[in-house]
Amino acid sequence: MSRRQSYLKMIKAFPGGWDAMAAAMGITRNALENRTYERQGQTMSVDKAMQMQVFSDTALFAQCIAIESGGVFVMLPAPHEIDNEALLSKFNKLYAHIGLLSRRFNEATEDGEIDKRERADLAAIGDEISRHTQELLALTFRIYCRSDDEKVEA
Known part of the structure; x- marks a missing residue:
């Protein structure tokens, strides 16, 4: 866009x-x-x-x-809207996308060549994996990392 x-x-x-x-x-x-x-x-x-x-x-x-900038934008839910169950759901979606990428990779390379359509398909799945991974990490850090204001001085 x-x-x-x-x-x-x-x-x-x-x-x-x-x-x-x-x-x-x-x-x-x-x-x-x-x-x-x-x-x-x-x-x-x-x-x-x-x-x-x-x-x-x-x-x-x-x-x-x-x-x-060569990236993707991920809108994150507010910290109070996410919990361990939601994180598990996001992990499951990530696993599903990795499985889909593996299957599509095997199909695309079966004939020894990746055509334009197959390349676009693999790239789109890869983008989804990247987006899900970054979202999962950001949410994990929001939930489990103390903010700078809350850190205990050592």
């Missing part, structure tokens, strides 16, 4: 669309369009994009930046 696509999706997600988003941001619709479409030398600042993300109650800009 490009930055422009993220801007357009955030505007669409905001109740009232273009006019309402522009008003919420304190600019005119024309100014919002110019920044979105990069007309007349105008661009969307990171602050304005983040403001749109908050107003649209999405993570679209963060997802776009993560993709541009």
